Amino acid sequence: MLAYIVENGFHYLFIQYSLIFLVIYFLSGIKKERSYFLWSVLFISITPVLYTKINLFTTGLVWLVAVILTFVYVKKINFALVLTSVSILLYIFASYVSSLILSLVDSPLSSGVDTLVILGSMMYLFLVFILKKITMIVLKKVHITERLVWMTAFLSTITFISYFIIIIIERFGGESSTMGKANEFFIVGYGLLSMLVFLVLLYSLQKEYAAKEKQQEMIYLKEYTDQLEKKHTEMRRFKHDYQNILLSIEEYIKEQDLVKLEEYFYSKIKTASTTIEKNDFKLSQLGNLKVNELKSILANKLSTSQELGIDTEVEISERIEAIEADSIVLVRALGIILDNAIEAAEQIDNGMIRVAFFRKLNKLVIVVVNSCSKETPKLFELKKEGFSTKGENRGMGLSNLEQLVANTGNVMLDTKIDHGVFTQMLAVV
Structure with missing residues (x-):
C-alpha cells in the first residue's frame, strides 16, 4: 500500500x-x-x-x-x-x-x-x-x-x-x-x-x-531483626557488666581507696561510656522512623558502618509514620547511597557518615552526608553512564541512581561535593 x-x-x-x-x-x-x-x-x-x-x-x-x-x-x-x-x-x-x-x-x-x-x-x-x-x-x-x-x-x-x-x-x-x-x-x-x-x-x-524487591525487603527485615537480637544480647551483657562495675566501686568506697577508684573510673568506666556514646546512642533516633522497610535498611547499613570504624550518626527528631512515595524505590535509592557512602568513608582516616530525616514545607527530606577523598572525581564524571569508583561494570554509580529516581514522579535527588564532603539529598514532595 x-x-x-x-x-x-x-x-x-x-x-x-x-x-x-x-x-x-x-x-x-x-x-x-x-x-x-x-x-x-x-x-x-x-x-x-x-x-x-x-x-x-x-x-x-x-x-x-x-x-x-x-x-x-x-x-x-x-x-x-x-x-x-x-x-x-x-x-x-x-x-x-x-x-x-x-x-x-x-x-x-x-x-x-x-x-x-x-x-x-x-x-x-x-x-x-x-x-x-x-x-x-x-x-x-x-x-x-x-x-x-x-x-x-x-x-x-x-x-x-x-x-x-x-x-x-x-x-x-x-x-x-x-x-x-x-x-x-x-x-x-x-x-x-x-x-x-x-x-x-x-x-x-x-x-x-x-x-x-519484596524478597529483598524481607532480607532487610531479617537483617534488622538480627540487629535487634544482637543489641538485646549486648544490652544483657552490659547489664551484667554494670552490676560488676557497681560492686567494684562499692569495694573501693568501703576501703576509702580514692586513688584506685579514680584510676578505675578513667581506665574502665570512662572508656565504656565513650564506646556507648560512639555507637548505640548515635543510632537511637532510628526509633522515630516507623516505616519498617526503610528502618531495616538504615539499621543494617549504619551498623555495618560502625563496625568498620566509621563515625556514624542518624538524626530523626520527629516521628515519621509514613512516606508518600514508592517504598521500593526509596529502599533501593538509600541502599545505593549508603553503600557508596560507606565505601567512600572507609577509604579515608576518621571517616564519617551522617543521616538525617526531617520535614520542610510539606516535604520529607532525607540527607546523607559522608566524608570522601579529596581525589574524588568531579560530579559530572560520577554522573556518566556506567561510571563506578569500583571499576568498570562494578558498583552503582550516580547515573543509575538518577535514573531510578527520575522514574518516580514525586522524588527529587540533589547531589553536591564540597571540600571532601559528599552530600546527597532525597526530597519526597
Missing part, C-alpha cells in the same frame, strides 16, 4: 520520512536539535534519488540510518532500535488502518491518494501522542530495566522486518486486490497482537521485579 502512495509522487515520500524523523526526535527527547534536524533533512532530501535506484528498499535504508543517527544522540543501541522501529511501525500501522477505513467508505474522495496520506498522517500523529502519554504513565509505575529495553528492541525490530518483507512481497508480487486486502488485515492484526504481547510482557516483568 505504501508503494502505491510513493508511485503517485515523491512529495508523499518526503512527508512520510519527515514525519518519521520528527517522531523519533519527539519520543527520544534529543537535546542537540539543530544537528539532528540538519542530518535528517540532508538524508531525506536524497531519498527520492535513492528510491529511483533501490525502490522500496529505501525504507530499509531509512530504518538503518535512523538507528545510527539516533544512537549518536541517545548513546544506547537498544534504545535507538526501539525508537526507530516503533516510529516506522506506527506509520505503517496507521497507513494500513487508514486504508481499511477508507475501503469501507463509499465516496469518490476515499479512493484518492491525498485522502489516504492525510488520514494516515493524522492517525500516525494521534498514535504517537497516545504512545507518549502511555510511556509517561508507565515510567512512573514500572521499573524500566535493561532487560526490558532489549526485549522491546528485539520485538519491535522483528516486527519491522516482518512488515517490511510483507510490503516487499506486496510491491513485487503483483497487483492482486485479494492479496492486498489480506496483507492489510494481517498487518493491522499483527500490530494489535504485538501490542498485546508487549503489554503482557510488561506486566509479567513488573510482577517479577516487584516479587524480587
Whole structure:
C-alpha cells in the first residue's frame, strides 16, 4: 500500500520520512536539535534519488540510518532500535488502518491518494501522542530495566522486518486486490497482537521485579531483626557488666581507696561510656522512623558502618509514620547511597557518615552526608553512564541512581561535593 502512495509522487515520500524523523526526535527527547534536524533533512532530501535506484528498499535504508543517527544522540543501541522501529511501525500501522477505513467508505474522495496520506498522517500523529502519554504513565509505575529495553528492541525490530518483507512481497508480487486486502488485515492484526504481547510482557516483568524487591525487603527485615537480637544480647551483657562495675566501686568506697577508684573510673568506666556514646546512642533516633522497610535498611547499613570504624550518626527528631512515595524505590535509592557512602568513608582516616530525616514545607527530606577523598572525581564524571569508583561494570554509580529516581514522579535527588564532603539529598514532595 505504501508503494502505491510513493508511485503517485515523491512529495508523499518526503512527508512520510519527515514525519518519521520528527517522531523519533519527539519520543527520544534529543537535546542537540539543530544537528539532528540538519542530518535528517540532508538524508531525506536524497531519498527520492535513492528510491529511483533501490525502490522500496529505501525504507530499509531509512530504518538503518535512523538507528545510527539516533544512537549518536541517545548513546544506547537498544534504545535507538526501539525508537526507530516503533516510529516506522506506527506509520505503517496507521497507513494500513487508514486504508481499511477508507475501503469501507463509499465516496469518490476515499479512493484518492491525498485522502489516504492525510488520514494516515493524522492517525500516525494521534498514535504517537497516545504512545507518549502511555510511556509517561508507565515510567512512573514500572521499573524500566535493561532487560526490558532489549526485549522491546528485539520485538519491535522483528516486527519491522516482518512488515517490511510483507510490503516487499506486496510491491513485487503483483497487483492482486485479494492479496492486498489480506496483507492489510494481517498487518493491522499483527500490530494489535504485538501490542498485546508487549503489554503482557510488561506486566509479567513488573510482577517479577516487584516479587524480587519484596524478597529483598524481607532480607532487610531479617537483617534488622538480627540487629535487634544482637543489641538485646549486648544490652544483657552490659547489664551484667554494670552490676560488676557497681560492686567494684562499692569495694573501693568501703576501703576509702580514692586513688584506685579514680584510676578505675578513667581506665574502665570512662572508656565504656565513650564506646556507648560512639555507637548505640548515635543510632537511637532510628526509633522515630516507623516505616519498617526503610528502618531495616538504615539499621543494617549504619551498623555495618560502625563496625568498620566509621563515625556514624542518624538524626530523626520527629516521628515519621509514613512516606508518600514508592517504598521500593526509596529502599533501593538509600541502599545505593549508603553503600557508596560507606565505601567512600572507609577509604579515608576518621571517616564519617551522617543521616538525617526531617520535614520542610510539606516535604520529607532525607540527607546523607559522608566524608570522601579529596581525589574524588568531579560530579559530572560520577554522573556518566556506567561510571563506578569500583571499576568498570562494578558498583552503582550516580547515573543509575538518577535514573531510578527520575522514574518516580514525586522524588527529587540533589547531589553536591564540597571540600571532601559528599552530600546527597532525597526530597519526597
